Structures are given as structure tokens and as C-alpha cells.
Amino acid sequence: MKLLYTVGDSFTYGEELEDRNHAWPHVLGRQLGYEVVNEGRPGCGNDWSVKRTINCILEHDPDLVVIGWTSCGRVEFNDKYG
Numbered sequence: 001m002k003l004l005y006t007v008g009d010s011f012t013y014g015e016e017l018e019d020r021n022h023a024w025p026h027v028l029g030r031q032l033g034y035e036v037v038n039e040g041r042p043g044c045g046n047d048w049s050v051k052r053t054i055n056c057i058l059e060h061d062p063d064l065v066v067i068g069w070t071s072c073g074r075v076e077f078n079d080k081y082g
Helices: 022-033 048-060
Strands: 001-009 034-040 064-068
Touching: 001 022, 001 048, 022 064, 034 048, 034 064, 048 064
Parallel strands: 001 034, 001 064
Antiparallel strands: none
16 A cells, blocks of 8 residues: 655644544545555644654655645744754
8 A cells, every 4th residue: 555644733633633533644545545654743843844754754665745834933942852
């Protein structure tokens, strides 16, 4: 099966939903026939999304990557790298 990798903030994660399987990455994956790796994270910024996407491509070698960009004003001050 083909692999869809998604990354983004709480909307990608599906935080506002009772069932995260209804978040847009899973809906898109079902429509396209892809297995989904949803790397959405509440409160993340675009910096984190870019770093995480690069790592995921190296880890999972996905067939399709979709990034749910957040607002430009959301800045990441600290991450697991300091």
C-alpha cells in the first residue's frame, strides 16, 4: 500500500475531534487509498514541521507528503534540540 505522510499543527493532528480518525489526513488517505502517518502536533510551528518532514522522509520514504502549514506568526522557541 502507498504511504501518505502528513505533518502540521492541531488541525492536522485532529485535536478538536472526538475521533482523530476523522482528521483530514485520514479522510484524504482513505479517499486516495493510502496508509497514513499523521505527524500533526498541537501547538507546533512551521519550523518544527519542516524538521519533522525531513526526518520522516528519511525514516518512512513516503509516496506522498502533505504539510498543513500554520500561521507565519507562530514561532518555535525551543524544541527537543534546544
